[in-house]
Amino acid sequence: MTEDDINSLDPDVQWIVAEARRPVTMDVAGRERLMEAVRAEAQPGRGALEWMFSRRTFEIPPFAAAALAAGLVGIGVVSGLLFHRDGQQADRPRAEVAEIPQLPGSIAPRAVKFVLIAPQAARVSVVGDFNGWDVSADPMTTQGADGTWTIFVPMQPGLHTYSFVVDGTHFMPDPAAPMAPDDGYGHKSSVVLVGGSSL
Amino acid sequence: MSMARRLMAVLVFGVCAVSVARAQDRSTVAQQIDPLGRLNEGARYQIELLLDSARVAGLPTAPLESKALEGISKRVEGRRIVVAVRMVFRSLRDARSVLGTAATADELNAAASSLRVGVTRAELAHLAQTRREKSVTIPLVVLSDLITRGVPRDTASQTILQLWQRGAADDDFLGLWRGVERDIVSGTDPGVALLNRAREVPPRGPPSPPESGSRPEGTENRNP
Amino acid sequence: MSSDAADVQRVLNGDVDAFSRLVDRYYERCARFAVRMLGNRDDAEDALQATFLRAYRSLGKYQERDKFSAWLYRILVNQCRSLAARRNQRDRVFVREEALLLNAPDRSPSWTGEDEEFVQRVLAELDPLLREAFLLKYVEEMSYEEMSTLTGVGVSALKMRVKRACDRLRARWERIKDD
Numbered sequence: 001m002t003e004d005d006i007n008s009l010d011p012d013v014q015w016i017v018a019e020a021r022r023p024v025t026m027d028v029a030g031r032e033r034l035m036e037a038v039r040a041e042a043q044p045g046r047g048a049l050e051w052m053f054s055r056r057t058f059e060i061p062p063f064a065a066a067a068l069a070a071g072l073v074g075i076g077v078v079s080g081l082l083f084h085r086d087g088q089q090a091d092r093p094r095a096e097v098a099e100i101p102q103l104p105g106s107i108a109p110r111a112v113k114f115v116l117i118a119p120q121a122a123r124v125s126v127v128g129d130f131n132g133w134d135v136s137a138d139p140m141t142t143q144g145a146d147g148t149w150t151i152f153v154p155m156q157p158g159l160h161t162y163s164f165v166v167d168g169t170h171f172m173p174d175p176a177a178p179m180a181p182d183d184g185y186g187h188k189s190s191v192v193l194v195g196g197s198s199l
Numbered sequence: 200m201s202m203a204r205r206l207m208a209v210l211v212f213g214v215c216a217v218s219v220a221r222a223q224d225r226s227t228v229a230q231q232i233d234p235l236g237r238l239n240e241g242a243r244y245q246i247e248l249l250l251d252s253a254r255v256a257g258l259p260t261a262p263l264e265s266k267a268l269e270g271i272s273k274r275v276e277g278r279r280i281v282v283a284v285r286m287v288f289r290s291l292r293d294a295r296s297v298l299g300t301a302a303t304a305d306e307l308n309a310a311a312s313s314l315r316v317g318v319t320r321a322e323l324a325h326l327a328q329t330r331r332e333k334s335v336t337i338p339l340v341v342l343s344d345l346i347t348r349g350v351p352r353d354t355a356s357q358t359i360l361q362l363w364q365r366g367a368a369d370d371d372f373l374g375l376w377r378g379v380e381r382d383i384v385s386g387t388d389p390g391v392a393l394l395n396r397a398r399e400v401p402p403r404g405p406p407s408p409p410e411s412g413s414r415p416e417g418t419e420n421r422n423p
Numbered sequence: 424m425s426s427d428a429a430d431v432q433r434v435l436n437g438d439v440d441a442f443s444r445l446v447d448r449y450y451e452r453c454a455r456f457a458v459r460m461l462g463n464r465d466d467a468e469d470a471l472q473a474t475f476l477r478a479y480r481s482l483g484k485y486q487e488r489d490k491f492s493a494w495l496y497r498i499l500v501n502q503c504r505s506l507a508a509r510r511n512q513r514d515r516v517f518v519r520e521e522a523l524l525l526n527a528p529d530r531s532p533s534w535t536g537e538d539e540e541f542v543q544r545v546l547a548e549l550d551p552l553l554r555e556a557f558l559l560k561y562v563e564e565m566s567y568e569e570m571s572t573l574t575g576v577g578v579s580a581l582k583m584r585v586k587r588a589c590d591r592l593r594a595r596w597e598r599i600k601d602d
Binding site: 006009010012013016017019020021022023024026027030031033034035037038039041043044 | 434435437439442443446450451454455458459464467468471472475476479480481482483538539541542545546558561562589592593596597
Binding site: 129161171 | 261279309376
């Protein structure tokens with residue numbers, strides 16, 4: 001008989017336990033309503049991940065890929081401000097509007113380009129509400145010695161908050177985007193509206 | 200965009216799309232299975248309560264989830280994450296009470312942000328009640344940004360409201376934002392920068408009520 | 424493969440009736456926990472609905488090596504917590520269930536509707552986390568290890584909660600007997 005055994009309990013408490021163990025009668029209609037609701041649901045998929053970011057999977061349909069290859073459409077651009085080392089502003093690339101006409105307009109993800117000039121950085125990634133703020137999800141790449149880091153991220157139309165992460169730990173807003181207020185954690189983030197006017 | 204640049208962009212696009220998809224599979228699977236799993240039990244419980252409260256109230260839960268994940272990513276202590284998520288919840292709820300149930304998620308988010316940065320409910324209501332057929336998202340995003348960059352709150356609110364009343368379009372607000380930002384970077388006082396740039400926005404609707412206050416003195420500090 | 428896992432497989436293959444069998448197997452037991460936890464049948468039914476719907480939607484995530492009942496109970500416990508928080512259960516005075524008393528079916532002579540009401544009342548007076556631990560331990564008869572996996576709380580913390588619950592129930596009983 002272990003200390004957890006019900007018989008080791010105070011007799012009054014034992015009585016409470018015994019009463020509490022009795023089955024309860026529930027309205028039969030409740031169970032029927034439940035099964036009605038279940039039947040109205042979409043069938044659960046094997047390995048279906050319910051987390052919101054699972055809907056972010058981006059695929060290019062064959063016709064859109066062909067259109068892209070033919071150079072007929074532009075791509076979304078959010079361009080980063082170029083800072084020289086002394087902080088002076090240099091020319092910045094023009095922002096362009098994202099559109100992939102063949103895909104359904106309002107739900108099609110748009111490819112948004114993020115750019116950051118950070119010559120001193122060893123690694124840079126972009127984090128935000130579109131990737132669960134996961135520092136390892138969207139690492140940016142740099143081509144040359146000028147320290148330009150870029151990435152294209154497919155994003156659902158709408159308002160998004162994001163930040164760059166330099167060297168894994170330093171969160172910084174995008175110098176070329178509107179700022180979101182203090183995040184509650186001591187940093188500022190940036191805002192992008194995808195699928196509307198370009199920022 | 201020249202053809203060469205287009206093709207280059209397309210190639211980069213294709214490569215990046217594939218690599219992004221792979222990156223998603225690889226690095227976010229664990230997070231997707233239990234995104235809040237890295238929180239301590241107490242914090243997690245509080246946040247799940249807030250999520251359920253948001254659902255019951257018909258508020259978008261994505262901003263709350265996102266705020267929690269942001270805190271986890273930034274290795275913030277659980278208690279602070281709860282405070283931050285609660286602040287998002289409250290500001291969304293307040294935003295919805297001002298904007299009404301027809302507001303889109305984007306409008307709610309933008310409005311909630313503006314409330315968090317100090318815009319008053321009255322100011323928000325004033326914006327929302329003018330030109331109801333237009334989305335107020337971009338003006339609110341710009342307003343929040345301006346205040347965050349140091350423009351005094353009432354100056355920013357009044358200026359944005361006036362422009363909005365005058366029929367300014369999204370592109371006008373974004374142009375305004377770009378100009379002000381450039382000026383601030385170059386050293387102009389934020390409030391002065393805003394008032395200067397606001398004068399450049401052409402009115403598009405019927406004349407607005409007379410402007411209050413005189414023009415500020417100060418040089419116009421503009422980049423070529 | 425257990426019958427639970429087999430039914431889960433069938434549901435994932437498109438057989439919704441297999442889910443009905445899972446519900447049949449667990450509904451009453453879950454109902455008992457929900458009623459004891461939340462104090463009334465209306466709230467319990469809402470919690471049960473939410474629990475089984477969520478279970479249905481997440482079936483793809485269930486892994487056969489886990490006990491289905493444990494997996495289901497994790498959802499149930501969380502749903503009860505959420506619902507309780509939403510409806511301010513902590514501050515809520517226990518509501519007398521008229522229907523229960525009027526329509527009580529015939530049972531053994533020692534059972535009356537008033538007994539159940541009494542038990543619900545003393546349980547409702549416990550702090551929800553204590554009540555939850557007490558119910559999982561003594562009504563659901565789970566081991567502390569199972570409870571720990573389910574709630575994410577450490578075993579020693581759970582033991583302390585159960586002990587405190589028992590102490591308070593005993594003290595409460597003393598006061599009631601004197602009423």
